[in-house]
Amino acid sequence: MKIQSITVENHRRLRDLAIEVRGHAVIVGANDVGKTSLLRLLNLLLGATAGQLYSALTFEDLADQAKPMTVEVEFGGFTDAERTVFPHEISIAQGGHQESLRLRLTAAADPDDPELLTIERWFPDSGHQRSPSREQFAAIGWRYLPATRTANAAQLDGPKSAWQALLSAVDLGEARTSLAGLLQQFNTTLSSSVTLEQLRGQIAAHLSKSMPTGVAADELVVRTSADPAVSALENVSLFFDRGGQHVPVSEQSDGLRQLMMMTLFDLAQGAANIVAIDEPELHLHPASQRTMAELLQSSANQKIVVTHSPYIVHRFDPSLVVTITPDGQCHQVAENKMTQVQRVLANWWSPRLLEVLTSRYALIVEGLSDRIFVEAAAEAMNISLSRLGAVVFELDGADKFRHVHKLLGKDGFGIPMLGLVDDAEQGSWHVGFGGSPKKAVGKGLWVSTPDLEGEYCTGLGGPAVAQILVQAGVCRENGVLQACQAASYADIAPEPLAEFCRGIKVTAAVAVSAALTEHTVAKVPSVHGLLDRLRTDAA
Secondary structure, eight states: OEEEEEEEESBSSSOOEEEEOBSBEEEEESTTSSHHHHHHHHHHHHHOOHHHHHHHOOGGGBSSTTSOEEEEEEEEOOOHHHHHHOTTTOEEOTTSOOEEEEEEEEEEEETTEEEEEEEEEEOTTSSSOOOOOHHHHHHHTEEEEOTTOOOSHHHHHSTTSHHHHHHHTOOOTTHHHHHHHHHHHHHHHHHHOHHHHHHHHHHHHHHHHHSSSOOOGGGOOOOOSSOTTTOTTTTOOOEEEETTEEEEGGGSOHHHHHHHHHHHHHHHTTTOSEEEEEOTTTTOOHHHHHHHHHHHHHSSSEEEEEOOOHHHHTTSOGGGEEEEOTTSOEEOOOGGGHHHHHTTHHHHOSHHHHHHHTOSEEEEESSHHHHHHHHHHHHHTTOOHHHHTEEEEEOSSGGGHHHHHHHHSTTTTOOOEEEEEEGGGGGGGGGGGTSSHHHHBTTTEEEESSOHHHHHHHHHOHHHHHHHHHHTTSSOHHHHHHHTTOSSGGGOOHHHHHHHHHTTHHHHHHHHHHTOOHHHHTTSHHHHHHHHHHHHHHO
């Protein structure tokens, strides 16, 4: 059985949502938009005890404390064994072809005591309001690995670690008897050791001085912690062989420990139906992040993953991705739009574009020179794009906007967008920012007239821009004067200089952007307007 849909209503951090889960689910978005909150709600519904529910939920979690908060999942794809565990809870649609199982959690003020929070968890289609049994929770098979995990020795090798879970599942066959015999022989040798007998005597004598009753040496036993009668592999550890030296897993680098823990965790969840992982990319190099993503998406059980890593998102199909935007809303590509979106994936489903999915705002520009200029202008205006969660994404051509809009716009992942485009190219961009020039320009779209080079040459002045280019080593004084047909800097007009800059777009943008100040950015109205709107929206 696997989750088919998730519904949340009246939660403080999340807008009311209804997510269709198409196999796995990869949840992305900027920091502090509610991604982890969604995983925690699922963990409360599918894996928490009654005591944990009451300690985790308070009135503060309710958006409107006069209404109940609701979390619900719908399951499908049952095996015969699972059907026997839910004999009255699985509902069958008309026609008898569609089976589903709904599990709901509600938290609301008690009608008899408004200061008391009442929490209920039950199957709405079952005809009863009993909480799921232990056997039913086991059949659901939920596992959760939070982002607060640490790859320390206890997590890697402790009694409750994934490694020990894997060892417990190993069938040693005939070797078990042999290993148990060796352990028993080892314990017998320890107990008969004269040296250890003297040590036990010393310990017993000291204990007798501090305890109410005396302790005899024979009451103390030195033996392995593994019980031969229970498990011959208890406390067996995993090591790396490094040139004949056995190095424990717990002494490896942070990245390798995290990768080992994630790998062992995934292997140990063979019996789990649904595995939720918050930030699987922790401490991992990009190449390891890609490897981890391949491991996660190839497993038989269902994965619910929260991530900031474009390298992980890149390995999953876009139909599995859910974005949470800063307003708490969830977005995914609609089923009826998937064919249209899939046609553009080969060129656009890349880590650079996917970085936008984890942002709060996307500033869409035509090319690299525009991106360089906008980022430098933001710095000059004391606007921290990183702090605001804004990403400047260059298209490498204005005509490509329609492809990106299919992925990021309202029919895609719903990322808030602002745009910067040249005057001649603005027509194809209007649809993404309101539909008409009147609704788009100056509201979500800013137009450089006639283009960015023309605008900064006009705004800053031909002489000033020419001197910036020469001082930056972009060109020689004679070269720029000749190109502009001018006798001196003072004679350089904006139009011929802009034409000169268009031939060296990126180099010119680097030089001019390095000289920007808050005062000079204001003389480039399209860029200043774009960034001023970003600052206002983010306030």
